[in-house]
Amino acid sequence: MTERIGLLGAESSGKTTFAHALADALNNAGTPAHVVPEYLRTWCAQSGRLPTHRDQAAILRGQLAAEDAATRDYPGHVLICDPAAITTPLYSRLYFGDTSELDTELLARYSAVMWCDIDIPWIADPLRESPQMRARMHELISQYRPVFESAMGHDIPLVSGSVDARLRQAWQPDLPINSP
Numbered sequence: 001m002t003e004r005i006g007l008l009g010a011e012s013s014g015k016t017t018f019a020h021a022l023a024d025a026l027n028n029a030g031t032p033a034h035v036v037p038e039y040l041r042t043w044c045a046q047s048g049r050l051p052t053h054r055d056q057a058a059i060l061r062g063q064l065a066a067e068d069a070a071t072r073d074y075p076g077h078v079l080i081c082d083p084a085a086i087t088t089p090l091y092s093r094l095y096f097g098d099t100s101e102l103d104t105e106l107l108a109r110y111s112a113v114m115w116c117d118i119d120i121p122w123i124a125d126p127l128r129e130s131p132q133m134r135a136r137m138h139e140l141i142s143q144y145r146p147v148f149e150s151a152m153g154h155d156i157p158l159v160s161g162s163v164d165a166r167l168r169q170a171w172q173p174d175l176p177i178n179s180p
Contacts, residue, residue, distance in 0.1 A: 002071045002074075002075070002076075002077065002078075002079055003078045003079070003111045004067065004078070004079045004080075004081055004109055004110045004111060005022070005078060005079070005080045005081065005110060005111065005112045005113070005114065006081045006083065006084025006085070006086075006107070006109070006110035006112070006113045006114075007019055007080065007081065007082050007083050007084055007113070007114055007115075007116060008083060008084055008086070008087060008113060008114070008115040008116065008141055008148075008156065009083065009115060009116030009117075009118075009138075009141070010116075010118055010133075010134040010135070010136075010137035010138045010141070011122075011125075011127070011128040011129065011133065011134050011137065012118075012120075012121075012122045012123050012125070012128055012131075012134055013116040013117065013118050013120070013134065013138070014116050014117075014120050014163070014166070015082050015083055015116050016035075016037075016038070016082050017163055018114075018116055018159065018163060018166050018167075019035045019080045019081075019082035020035055021163045021166070021167055022080050022167065022170060023035050023078075023080050025167055026078055031078055032074070032076055032077040032078070033077055033078040033079070033080060034070055034074040034077045034078075034079055034080070035079075035080045035082055036066050036067050036070045036079050036080065036081045036082065037066070037082055038063070038082055038083055039059060039062035039063040039065075039066050040059055040063070040088070040127070041127065042062070042066075043055070043058070043059050043062055044127060050127070052096075053092065053095075053096035053098065056088060056089070056091075056092040056096070056098070059088050060085060060088040060089065063081075063083075063085045063087075063088060064085055064109075067079060067081055067085065067109065081109075081110070084106070084107070084109075084110060084113055085106045085109065086102065086103075086104070086106040086107060086148070089102050089103070089106075090102070090137070090140055090141065090144070091137070093140065094133075094136060094137055094140055102144065102147070104147060104148065104151035105151075107148055107151050107152050108151075108152075110152075113148065113152060113156045114156065114157055114159050114170060115141060115145070115156050115157065115158045115159065116158075116159055116166070117138075117158050117159060117160035117161075118134055118135065118138045119160050119161065122134055157169060157170075
């Protein structure tokens with residue numbers, strides 16, 4: 001089975017930067033790694049608009065399909081999924097008030113999940129709402145963290161600080177990924 005690392009985090013929490021730095025660190029250490037990018041960005045570019053609540057299921061299917069395709073296209077690689085698929089239903093809750101049960105089985109896809117802190121400056125982007133929305137999403141993840149950790153059977157670390165600091169935190173001895 002391909003090892004997958006899923007990233008959680010609000011908008012502008014450094015997920016993409018961290019994902020690429022983690023892949024580079026693993027590759028440089030001799031462990032092949034590949035970043036699976038956020039399908040939402042592809043979906044928005046293809047559709048020419050922001051998603052509605054009705055679009056959330058298709059976006060989730062697209063993220064899962066992108067991860068599965070990367071498993072086939074990059075055999076033997078550690079996949080860093082930016083973001084973990086459960087992010088889509090979390091955003092659906094935040095933006096659309098979706099009250100359906102979260103499928104924590106989505107977390108079974110990952111050998112590790114890491115949560116990116118919002119301790120870096122917020123950067124505007126056409127798909128980003130605001131620093132306030134970032135804080136609301138961070139709080140939502142915080143609320144679900146115990147549920148997610150229970151489903152995974154281990155802690156989900158909050159990685160904070162600079163990219164280098166986040167990489168050091170990613171390789172703590174008690175985390176389920178190997179240190180380069």
